[in-house]
Amino acid sequence: MFYEAFQSAINDVDGSIDPKEIKEAWIGSLKTGGAQLGNLAPLLIEQVGLAGMPACSIENACSSSAYAFRYAYMAIKSGICDITLAGGVEKMNDLPRERNRYWLGVSGDVEWERLAGTNFPGVYAMMALRYMHEHGMKRERLAEVAVKNHKNGARNPDAQFRSEISLERALRAPMLAYPLTVFDSCPITDGAAVAILCRGDLASKYTDTPIRVIGSGAASDYLAIHDRKDLTTVAAAQKAADEAYKQAGVKPKEVDLAEVHDCFTIAEIMAYENCGFAGKGKGGELIKNGETEIGGKIPVNAGGGLKSKGHPIGATGVSQIYEVVKQLKGEAREKTRQVKGAEIGLTHSVGGSGGSACVHIFRR
């Protein structure tokens, strides 16, 4: 999988690049597969024919490769490298169920949440219930997020699920943890993603449409949700977004599209607010009014999101960046998915239930 994503990235360079021009790599992975727990990054780099290149595994649960991207970006800014690689990979299928469950759960709080018997659907269900209670939001808003993301994913050749679903089907789907059904949840996914970054003043050698990283924000938070001030704000994501906006000198209303971390539908609604697209408690209205549809005021998850594109934990952050870059270059392959004239894009990655987060802003 990593080899395929790597080759796809190399082939995607408009001009041409010798892979040996890449000087260092950061690869996000939670290593759910578990076959290679240590030194995974050197092994992957060996597999793509670049043995010898410095490479390292980066782990912050579901935001792992967003952090890998942040470091690949920092390395260029530091002057140490001119061209870097950020990637991610996860193998989640064909494993004993117990291992998968075990591995995923322990990206959240273990002592108070996991040992008490809850898991991520349970934790996000608590957030959703609290949100519905505080802001009077109906379950339909959650289902509408799922419907939108399936609609977008159906137009994305890289998506895991390429079929639309009806609002009724989403609402009547088997319940996982009230109010979240299976259609409120992202799937278990195998996947890989690779991005190649280069120094701004060298970009014209490789492409006529460089996409610039104009902001990179990151933050952490208490792992246990009971330690947080507010159950319905992912504070790490809000902090990361604030920092990214500050660096970019951009306001939320200037963003033309965003890929956000919709591991559960409620997460997307909170993301609207944490990224500044909606006021506190107003996220539900955004989806209700179709403003996050392609063609709306601020299209969100035009690529299908984790919900439909899939959520290969360690690869997700860079896969979000891939979608935004494709959109900003006007290359979102199937025309019905392209957000027209997009100039500024944002990616929002959350680790676990918000223990870590990383936000990037890009400009065409």
Next chain:
Amino acid sequence: MFYEAFQSAINDVDGSIDPKEIKEAWIGSLKTGGAQLGNLAPLLIEQVGLAGMPACSIENACSSSAYAFRYAYMAIKSGICDITLAGGVEKMNDLPRERNRYWLGVSGDVEWERLAGTNFPGVYAMMALRYMHEHGMKRERLAEVAVKNHKNGARNPDAQFRSEISLERALRAPMLAYPLTVFDSCPITDGAAVAILCRGDLASKYTDTPIRVIGSGAASDYLAIHDRKDLTTVAAAQKAADEAYKQAGVKPKEVDLAEVHDCFTIAEIMAYENCGFAGKGKGGELIKNGETEIGGKIPVNAGGGLKSKGHPIGATGVSQIYEVVKQLKGEAREKTRQVKGAEIGLTHSVGGSGGSACVHIFRR
């Protein structure tokens, strides 16, 4: 453990520092303990009272926290942060033996080495046998490394083993994998280490004796040793050292002391060569002639090395840096351990059997 190391680092600042001045953290861990596999870094940062700060787990087997340090250094060079934290932590005891064995082995090649039944002692034994065959080195040279490192470790209050051993005892110890005995091997260790880095021009605010990072080199290699050109050269370490020397503008003979990755005694002898302290095949002579003793031409592992100080996988890289910094500041607590007048120090960290490596050079 991480809290203790963190507090020790804060207290170690000659002036004073408000922990909130630290802006981002990188924490190396192979997570052998396995209780918190995802989002470990945010949890550790929460535990030291800094919840909210961006933090991420870095993994390259035994060189994990050396890479964490490299990124903490890059972040400062990038201008994104002024003060950063690099740390590492590993819990290896009080676990089911099976888990420990499983976790450690899979930092090397799985397909050809682990599934065929060998492990790290076996792999390093092959390197040692080949080295002895090619260069006519005797087993005594290996044992002399163990004797020296125990002697140094006996003077290090932070060491796991603080007792000297005789050459005879080392040679007669139970055999693990010929020619390596238990005394040729580092122990299983719990531990943590923390370093605080700051922008060079701000250092005088915190200390009168700043230690500068003048070189940071990193490289990877084929994981399976049968894929390598030469069994007795750790090519990743050599490449990382070459790069660090180039950046530092320093030659190996200018280095006053080094902490190197002696997971097995043969690894230290190869390190002498890969760091340029001895020519190819001449590492055995260096230890035989006492040149790597404290007081010798190039003291190596004055802190006791992995052999005696211990080897808490993810923490080892930064613990080596701690020892070099203490030495360069003239603060290696017990006087008999202090390398007098040391101005330039080097740390050499190897992941697994050489799949990854990272070398740093420091100047007083």
